[in-house]
Amino acid sequence: MDLEAVRTFAAVVEAGQFQKAAADLSVTQQAVSKRIAALERDLGVRLFTRTPRGVEPTIDGQAFLPHARDLLRVAERAVASVRTDRRPLRVDVINSRGAASGLLRDFHRAYPETELDVVMLLDIETAVAALRSGAIDATFRAVAAPGRPFPEDIASVRVLDEPLELLTGPDHALADARSVRVARLAGHRIWMPGIVPGSEWAAYYDDLVAEFGLTIEATGPNFGSDALLDTVADTPALATFMGGHTRLVWPAGHGLRRIPVTDPTPVYPHSLLWHRDNPHPALPALRAHLAGATAGHDAAGTWRPDWVMPR
Template identity: 35%
Template sequence: MDLDLAQVRAFLATADRLHFGQAAEDLSLSQQALSKRIARLEAELGLPLFLRSRQTVELTEAGQRFLEPARQLVAAGDRAVAAARHVERPLRIDVWGHLFAPMRTLRQALDRLPDQPVEVGAARDLPSVADTLARAETDVGFGRVHRSRGGDGEASAAGLTHRLVRLEPLDLVLGTGHPLAGRTEVRPSELRDSILWCPAAVERLDLLQRFSDEFGVPTASGPANLGLDHFLEQVAADPRRVGLIPADLEPAEHAPVRFVPLVDPTPLYAWSLLWRPADAHPGIEPLLRAFADVGRSSRWLEYRPGKDWLPDTDTADLGTSPLRRPGV
């Protein structure tokens, strides 16, 4: 049978919304026109795709099986139209890990691709990016990719691949009233009497949770992540609080905080690119090469065993990156 892409788009919009009226609005159709398209698709397939009632709309088992291939089909159709019209679709990049300012790193790679159109979006976290990648709603993610405790994590479960592109040293940030504020450097083992302040619930912040567990630093958090300035204000509000922050960030002039290097070991934040290998956007390979170039020139993947600290799940990626220098 020949699938009608308009009918498939109607199915996808309804599967995403599980509401015929909202799906019709998304496609600028009447609800009657949307229902007819789905009815024709179901008739062609010889299977119902939705279970309908007065209150709910749900996918049938056939609808669930049809969903992901249907997304790939529509994405392929869009690429075919763009290729025929010689239209280069922007590379869509979703970033997360906002407290650590991902655009500082991403921008340096994108500067080497001046002719590549790019759209950058802000994502909540790794699971949300893995979901949008699996749905083909974005092309590449940029942030810290990690396996969850006791599992393989969202990336591998969704059939995605990733590459480590930067290991960024982290400093200690603390208020000027903290007992360690006058030090020129601090060891993580000296923080057991401090409180590691987290911008959100520590259960959602894998790196901070693992740092806390590794070095025995108790944690506390605020109700919401309201950005870097608010985070620094919260750290400074209690002389027991400390935080982790990229070493090359500068605190705002008015913030009563100090940045102090952490040593023996220095914690590193592992930045990775994450993408869907099936039907990958052609801009991903140039982006990987740009990261490789700037990574080599800026020594982004240097790792000193015994002097630097990464969670075990991050060190497993060191050997897979082509940027790591032999013997480092």
């Protein structure tokens, strides 16, 4: 069914005259007549009857009118769903408790009028494919892992260097330390079951292990952060790494400790990625907000892998 003919039908009903409907639609009266005739042929009914003042819908026209209006509303919503000036900004934050989620919440507080769709994608290949297809407008990632050339059609800006912290239970040997030098962690068991082989964070921790001679265990099923916190709290021999901006809540009886790591402080580099041709009007505001709200990168006394892009 021709939507322009349906729109013309609704306009004629509203105007009560072909001539006035033509003026409202900025077309000729002949075009209106042709559209209505074509619609009547498609439906197999007469839609209008002539009156001394113009036209009015027949019984069939009256029956068709609410459905015609529904069709036009659905069409408008369909168009609006793909118009970047009318749809929310879709941003991937990987998970709800991490630093990227906090950065996006800060943006929402600064720009509450900007509608957001928050999504959570796991691996970078899925995120980049979503950027290219338009399924998302931006994603937070570490750029770029070794052996993975950065796509030319994807732009990025480094937005946050997140310091790592050591998370221990109350009976761990380092539990009472105000800070711990990274070299002192050699020989301690650091358990991180959430590391996914081939992911950006796996590449990051591989380099961290190689640089400082650490032992990171990724064995066992990943039951999520709550199960990780339970195990660390109850196992004096285990600790884990946690991003300094990661938001976690645990039972008071766990007695967990978050201990800064120093000399140097390993930082996890978060970048914002987007497609270079993305026209969403809110995207520049997000980039500008992140550029103004985050501290400088590669500060003295910090470490990050050599493959991380400097900006």
